[in-house]
Amino acid sequence: MLLNDVVATSSVVSATRSRLAKVDALADLLRRAGDQVRAVVAFLAGTPLQGRIGAGWRTLVKLRETPADQPALTVAEVDRTFDEVAETSGKGSTTRRAELLSALFGTATKDEQDFLLRLLTGELRQGALEGIMLDAIAKAAEVDKGTVRRAFMLSGQLPDTAAAALTGGAAALDTFGLQLGRPIRPMLASPAENLEEALAGGPCVVEYKLDGARIQVHKDGDDVHVYTRTLREITAAVPELVELVRNLPARQVVLDGETLALTDDGRPRPFQETMSRFGATTETELLLHPYFFDCVHLDGTDLIDAPLRERNVALHKAVGDLVIPGVLEPSQEEADGVLADALRHGHEGVVVKTLDSVYQAGRRGKSWRKVKPVHTLDLVVLAAEWGHGRRTGSLSNLHLGARDPDGGPPVMVGKTFKGLTDELLAWQTSEFPKYEDHRDDWTVYLKPHLVVEIALDGVQVSSRYDGGVALRFARVVRYRPDKEPPEADTIDTVRAMLPEGGA
Template sequence: MLFSHVVRVSAAVRATTSRKTKIATLAELLGSAAPEELAPVVAWVSGELPQGRLGIGWRTLTALEHGAAQDEQLSVIEVDDALRRIAETKGTGARATRVELLAGLWATATRDEQSFLLRLLSGELRQGALAALVVEAVAVAARVPVELVRRAYMLSGQLPITAAAARTGGEAALREFRLEVGRAVRPMLAAPGASLEEAMAEFDGAVSVEHKMDGARIQVHRRGAEVWVFTRTLRDITGGVPELVELARGLDCESVVLDGETLALDDAGRPRPFQETMSRFAEVSSTRELLLHPYFFDCLHLDGVDLLDAPLLERRAALTKVAPTQSIPAIIRPDNEVVEEYFDGALASGHEGVMIKALDAPYAAGRRGRAWQKIKPTHTLDLLVLGAEWGYGRRTGYLSNLHLGARDGETGEPVMVGKTFKGLTDALLQWQTVEFPRHERSSDEHTVYLWPELVVEIALDGVQVSSRYPGAVALRFARVVRYRPDKRPEDADTIDAVRRLLP
């Protein structure tokens, strides 16, 4: 298959807002890929690289000066092989060798292929073909139930592996996927809750109520003396968090998979700002002396027994058995008065609020459902930055007023729900003005429009009906809390989650 075919399909998927058309177009592409081409093609249309990070920075990519090829000649295998060789280049002189290999690839690519590669390699390939759409395309192409593909993807954590199994082994191969200690599982996600009272009533009080900590999501795996630590995005950070590895090795078990948060604490034992915790997750960290403390809230496996399908009550029992002192505080089946006191106590301890979780719910890995709800004193949403307007007054020369969007749960496309410049510090204004042009989709005299790639946490006083924006709702008194580099665009809240905050 020619690489140009993938590029054209990417453009076609990006050009339509029809979910059905996106899936059909992608399924046709996947169905025509040879077995050895399937893994890279699936990864690319999902905006990912099978090789992971290549060690190629934005400046290197934009500094390439080679002209474009006139004829489409690159094959999928040739591009995949070139990227593999770049990723495998290590040691002395590695950077120069990577640049040389990249330049060779660039020189044989057409202008459209170069544009696709630039966005793919810089992590900016957003075409509406989010993983959820590619999952459905895999199911259509392989003629298997989509739920089987979703579960296999949940357990493998890698869509190319899942697609290959669906293609070669069909339903039987997909059913063979199991939780594997040492292989990250896509995390279960929470939805914003409107209030304590509504969440308690929805589950008739059969809930676990836990502190909502302002930390970084981690997943810890252990088998014997081997330990793995993964981030929310399934990145392996084991080598950078020795204190978490040591703690995991000290647990009284042979094998375990734990889900939780990790925080840096100040001398008084209160959480440090989120940005300080996240600094330990950087590729090059200068803050190793800032110790991380884990707080686990779920147990997915213990000593040979998988617990994904077990109810939360059973998983919680396993958690408190294996990690009693590292478990997030929780109360089981409390009445409303106790929950309100617990909520106040969480805030007094420096936490964001509470999580309310249905006791009978399984672990819905990779999904955001109503079984977990986060309750905070002020509503917050994780939204996509769709654009920014050039400021005036003291903001002259800076990209300021943000255009904010939620995800359409059906198509994956962004839906604009408001604007804000409130909460933007001088440091954030400077950062936005440097960073946003790297994500530019188009611009005019007043506004830079962005690909929906950056996730920002927004606090708001509520939501109201409005005909001003496409989603028919608008945010009330929205202000920026922080950017969320630990979250992917597909982790942003949906338009349905926004509408649930309507009075």
């Protein structure tokens, strides 16, 4: 398959807001991809199969090869070159990588050069997000969407899921199982307006919603691995968690939970302090404490498809006192008490989980509902305006976007400069230019890289922004280095916050 076929499909996908049109275009490409389907899916998802190939931004932006007149470069050739670049190391490796990439870019057309540059710098945003791609895989392979999504949850890799579906259909997808040491996509909670609404889903467990960082832990004997919500391994950075899990009574276990740094009186430290440990390369005195809320494998038995009621029994057996605080099948009064206790101890609120729910990646309807007294949204930073008065010289007023669930660019829903401390202003001013797309006299516009948590009093109908809604009294809570733009809240979530009858 020619790289030009991928580039052309990428252009079609980014040019339409129709979900069906995106799925159709991607499915048609996947049917024609043959044995290059893994590389094709990886390119469209914005990350080569090789991950970061060791070529830095400075090397890439210096590539000024004259583009080819006609497309002739194949996907296989690009993939092989990426392999060579990734495998190049040692003395002279920088020069050799530049030579390999220069040769590659010299055989690419102008459009292909642009695509490759954006792919290698992590800036490819053509709209082929997970949900769209999964639907396209299902359509191309003529298999059930649920089967594709389950295989993706268990494999954690879109290219592997696509290759299995296109070569072996449903039977191949069914071979994916939970594998110790291979992280699975996490299940997420959807927001609920209040606790009473969340409890209406039937028998449930109500648990603290901690102001911590999501972790997934795999143990096989003494072999322990710890992963973030984005499936990045952080085992080496959290030795205290590894030792604690290694000493659990279970021989084999896969746990889902949160971890956070605590003060001497047991209250959570600022979220940024917890996240700082995830990037650490040396041991630190700031210790993390884990709280586990799900168990999807225990001593040879997979529990992915078991109801939460059974997984909760296995969880208590596996981790004992490390279970997150909560109450099983509470009355309204007991649930109110859990929420009050969580807030009193400095946490965000509670999560209500129905006991008959199985473990499924992503937000799955009303199986898990989060209840917080303060409305917050995780939004993408689209731009920042230069400040005035005391903030002159600082990038201040943020332009905020919600994720388009159909894979388009983020949809602007508001602006805010409230909640920005002097420290954050300084950080924004130094950090934002790294993601600059373009600027004018007043504003620096950013490529979609940064996610920020925004507190708000509500949402109102507005014609000012493309999404038809605007945030009310928005203020910055914190940046979310543990999240990427595809994990931001959607425009549908924002619109759902409109007062009844206000849509």
